[in-house]
Amino acid sequence: MVNLLSTKDQMKLRARYYVGILSSFIFVLVGVCVLGTALLMPSYFLAEAEAKASVRALEASQESVELYQSSGVVQQVSLLKERLMLLKEYNGIQTTPRALAELTTRVPSDVQVNSIALVFTGSGVGTITVSGKAKTRTALINFGKQIEVVRVFKGASVPISNLVNETNIDFSIPFSFDVKTQ
């Protein structure tokens, strides 16, 4: 088969052919894009409606929270919480009568207690310092031992510095007490 067209015409014809092919291809792409966009439109409107509804729900919920907060509910609850905590701590455990009773009944005749000081570190818990005069060293040691056996008292021991003199000893015995757990 012989092509009788001139080379110039042949080139023109080839160019038109390729331009046509390319144009067709581009229009197919355009068609695909239009179809894709059209298929996405329901999703677009659905997503838009859903987004608006979600934002409205969030705003309503936030308004409700703000309303409760402005009504002072949070403050009332924290006031109640603090009050209950304090009432538990400041609940009037009878400590002093028990400590005094445990202490005064164990004072030997040759020991004279001149002062008793209780410092509370918590409800029913704290430290005691007992001061006075003991006739003899033995009497003082005996008094220390008497205090040691009491369950509510802890760490009661006569300080070595109090045992320098043999008679007429001025003493001061510090120890802790806990009537809450005992």
Next chain:
Amino acid sequence: MKKFTPLVLGCICLVVTIGLFLFINVRISGFVTTIAKAKEGSFSTDTRDQALKRADILIAETALNRAELATFIVSDSDSVRLIDTIEATAKRERVTATIGSVTVVPTEWTYHELVRVVFSARGSLTAMTRFASAIETLPEASRLANVSFEISDANIWFATFTVDFIKEKSSKP
């Protein structure tokens, strides 16, 4: 030139449709992100809302109990009553009490503060023990901070009490 017209037209259409397609995609993606954020926010807000609703019910249902609890807490106007109570207790237990000071102690609490009352008492050890017992069991929320007993020459005991009472803060937070 005329032969390129469909090609140029096709290119313009392609650019426009690709642009539209991308625009729709970006918008949908934006909506999805908004929905996700709103749902996440709603979840935490709803949880908070529910907790606040329950707290509101608790507050409403415990009004009487809370009012009863409040009677154990000293208010601003109760300072004189407090002194009267201590003096009446001392009289009842046959000790002589003298009020030394009444001071408000700042605390880290939000709604309450401490009222520290320092007073001295004089009497027998038995009366003093009873008085200490009565002070420790006052109906007001209180606690002995410290107490010291000293014997005098005439076998009379002298004691200094420091009692902390819980008081409502004057200025509400």
